[in-house]
Amino acid sequence: MLHKPIVFSATILGVLLLLLIMFPLPPLFSQRLAESPWPTYRGNLKRTGIAPFKGPTTDKLRWVFSTGLSEKEGGIETDPVIGPDGTIYFGANNGIFYALDPESGTIRWAFPTDFDTFAIYSTAFVDQQGIVYLGAKDGKVYALTAPRKGIMGDVVWSINLGTTIQTSPAFTPDGTLVIGADDWAYYGITPARGTSGAKIKWRFQTQGTLISSPTVDFDGTVFVASMDGKVYALQPPGEAGQPVKVLWTFASGGRDDKGGFENAPAIDNEGTLYIAANDGVLYALDTKSGKLKWSFDGVARAGYRTYAIFSSVAIGSDRTIYFGGKNGDLYAVQERAGLFGTSAEALWHYGLGPGIQSSPLLTNDGTVYIGDERGTFHAVRPPQAGEQGTALWKFSTKGTLISSPALGADGTLYVGSMDGKLYAFNSSAGAAPASVGPFSGTWYGLYESPLFSGKVRVVLVQKGTQLLFTWFLDGAGRGEAHGTVQGNRIEASLPIKTARCQGTLSGDGRLEKGEIRAEVRIDRCMGNPVTGKLMLRHG
Template sequence: MGFVGFRDPDGDLARADFAVVSATEFQSFQITPDVKGRTEGAFAFEIATAVAQRVTLSVTLTDEAGQTSPPVEFSFEAVAVPILRVTPENLTQKGMAGVGEMPTQELEIANAGSGTLAWAALTDAPWLSIAPDAGELAAGESVRVTVKADNTVLSAGRYRALIMVRAPGAENSPQWVRFGLELTPAGGTLLWKASIGPTDSSPALGPDGTIYLFGADQSLYALGPDGQVQWTFKANGAILSASVALAKDRTIYFGADDGNLYALAPDGKEKWRFTADLPIRSSPAIGPDGTLYVGSGSQPSEDAKVYAIQPNGTLKGRPLDVEGGIVSSPAISTNALYVGSLDRRVYAVNLDGFYRQWRFRAGDSLQSSPAIGEDGTIYIGADDGNLYALAPDGKEKWRFQTEDKIVSSPALGSDGTIYVGSLDGRLYAIKPDGQERWHFQTEGPIYSSPAVAADGVIYIGSDDGHLYAVNADGTLRWSVKADGEVRSSPVIGSDGTIYIASRDGNLYAIRGEAGPAQSPWPMFRQNPQRTGAKP
């Protein structure tokens, strides 16, 4: 900015003409001063040049009558002034602590002035990186800078950081950017593992957080939420059933190859045992009145039975005869029980009179345990590789073919999607109409049954030694590697913790991200207590 002094007795100064005497990339110009009626004083003018240089101008004043003043020369130094601009002023990000990689965010740094802007970016947070963190910008240029948080070195919580961008000699320097980061506990983090011996047992979870599962030494283990063994109970035979069932009064029920159904108190003391005709590899189901339902047998040619046993250990009515062993575990609906048999049939049993309502013949033996949908549809897998959907009256609604046996038991998502594993190594997601939604391929056969969390994530084990967490769209979320096959079926606690066993001899507690899904059958045996009963 400059000033021109004048004296005009008539007070009718009209314009000022500025002519270039010497300058680069600069043109002559004219202004109309706002000085009408004034006989003397000064008026201001403002100019800018494209480059830093010495400029010499000549100014001539003209009044309304056309009279002009003698030209007067003057010189000035035009200095380059860079102006720092940084956008945005705030950055926020959310993620999980300890795992995965956070996406980068961007800042734009610009020179809104002239000359060269030399800038540098700094932060007060050691977990925050900036790239590039320095540079030069000519007039009008800008650069995008990436900002990245390292969540692998942080625990869950909220974090704040400041980023300072400075440019010595520039206007608006320094500029500050606030960065906010929120990290939730990371799914897939191993919380602890406990040695119990190689097992395919599927853990059950008590309301107090106690975990129950079978070890390799014919024993039932009860472990606290911290993984410490509270007590063990040794049966008189091998325990090859999938899981215990936990009653509301905290009684623990399970069967063994010695033919006994055991009832234990919460402290591990035996309350009673009921002796069946054959080994018990079926896991018991618990009816609304506390009645226990369990199948017997382990071979296709056996004349097996389904028993109804009262909570005091006495037989309730006559057992139901079945033409093959039962390793499938019963599923209970409002007034019916459904169970698969090695004789290739699904049996429906009326609970009021304890008689057979119907039976459905599949293409091969049934080791899978049924799941029951909201509308009463029964879903069960078979050794012929099909997942069957049966109406409550026993009519087939549809079947879905996989490429190997289905030993896995289906689970249901909150949207009605049916999830099941197959010995072909795939976890399948099937629409309620029987059409495939997607499949997820693992590197080994799947004996494990899926469990569905409230956030839609599906957990399942594989013989390739992994517990997989699969997103609702069929993509991998994360996986945890064990040192042996994982045929156990995961159970999800209310806090999202996942418990699963492996043939490497360990029970694993793994951090999840949500509790069980609100669905009719979100996991093996319907609920963490493994009661096998639809609510």
């Protein structure tokens, strides 16, 4: 039987064309997120903080990774993210960006940035190629990838903004990286392509410190916020050198500690942007106009109106909004339509006790995971009745929890603490194998020689008798090397190239009582060989 060909009339084609104009398909992001459970800050492009998996039902640890130091020298303030191959990425205050094996928590590779104190606040963005993007206190935005050999991450490109960075990157549909810096400006950066290096495409100046990270909608609108107390909707220029168009602004009515914004905007699928301010108020804004839809002042009513909300929100599938306040309460808030307009009410809350600086992660069974300022991590279940959530489990770390959690597809939950440790929780997985050698880990110390001396950070990975390491020496920069292990002794060599020294650095050392002491020789410094001493401690 013959079928007649389908013929579209001009009228039908016209209707289809009109629909495409009125409701265009979202553009494909040229810098696409990695296909992984948690590839960026808050889990996805809209910063919703929701995971499509179930998390751990107990506080059973799979493994713990330590930077060796805590607080400003080694604490973890960034959120872990997950690469397409499962690698766990995070940066620490020691200035080292780590890539860990998800099964064992061992180091796959690392990259030392130029600063070593309160050094990385920026949570990474991982794209489909496995390239990792982040900002650092040394003023640089880095694009890193796994090394072809050794353990020091390869720099795909970097750009120096000339000022420190506290925010996390996002990408616009045309592949421009957006990040905020401590000169109070947001930057649009064109990544390096071919022989052309990364370049600043545009810059938008606010009037306050930038702690809030940018959020990009599918139509390319960039939403940013500042400690100047304003939320901005920006339309970036198509070409470099053209001005940024401000579509709208919203002002909280205060700034800095009394109304500035420290958390990131989050967007739902109905055109609402959610962000909370230091005045203790959660705001729901229309993404097209910036008009206030509703607000919730529960934290302010509890008596907290300065530095009141650091927590970004999580958005449930039913548009319930979850966030924590300085008063120590986790709130579940939902919009309510009434005769006199739209408002919001708290469906339930849960008292953590201390204040909250981290942001909630919401799983598909309704469990909320969040940390508090005293270092306790909470798994919270919504109430079956009443207004009080209940604790599923708690776990105490030894540092403030600023880092927010990430969740893997296998149910492993990762979170960092200011005690310098990254924790991996999984209720069903077995404990990670303890297979690392005694030299593996992060070491800190001093190098002294007649020509120059300085602090040094070294990441070592021992594989049997083989030793791989990457290092950063003040005044000399970063490098990598390999060596061999025999008992408690090591021998190593590496090429070195600084303003004063070019050639080969070689040395041998001994591990005793938690210290590595080595004699290091450089064959050519200002035309002469130089011998120095290296002392390292494991945190």
